[in-house]
Amino acid sequence: MYVRIRDLRQKRNYSQGKIAHYLSCSQSSYSRIESGARELPVDILIKLAELYNVNVDYILGLTEFPYSLKNKSETENLE
Template identity: 30%
Template structure:
């Protein structure tokens, strides 16, 4: 599974085995062995590969179908924020005016973060 995923990712990145190997500071033969399934990378190289391809080790190993959980996470909505706040300890005990102030602050910060992306 890992070997197929590595080949697919490399081709998506439009890289040769030589380029990837050079970027990871390993030999092309060694990288080729990863793609052909003749050799498995050690943990250090596996982590390097995950970073290189902007994914997770779980995805590379076929344990997750989510390529980049941070990128693919759905955007939070105002309703998500209100739900999260309602589950926060002590939030329900606050006066309505304070709860509204906190909710609006959280929503404004989230909107600011979205604009900065």
């Protein structure tokens, strides 16, 4: 999971400081999250998923697909 968070950040050429600012935390605090020295809080997990436009399951390593695969009938039921 932590490698995936780092890879998503590096792929977009974002610094840890920039992500920390977005998350309203210190760079050192974010660095500890990214290295696995600190647990990933749920609120930060959600913010990262929104920032990178990926689903939470992808960040958690539960799927290899970064984007939701919703079929048309699922989205129609929401309307």
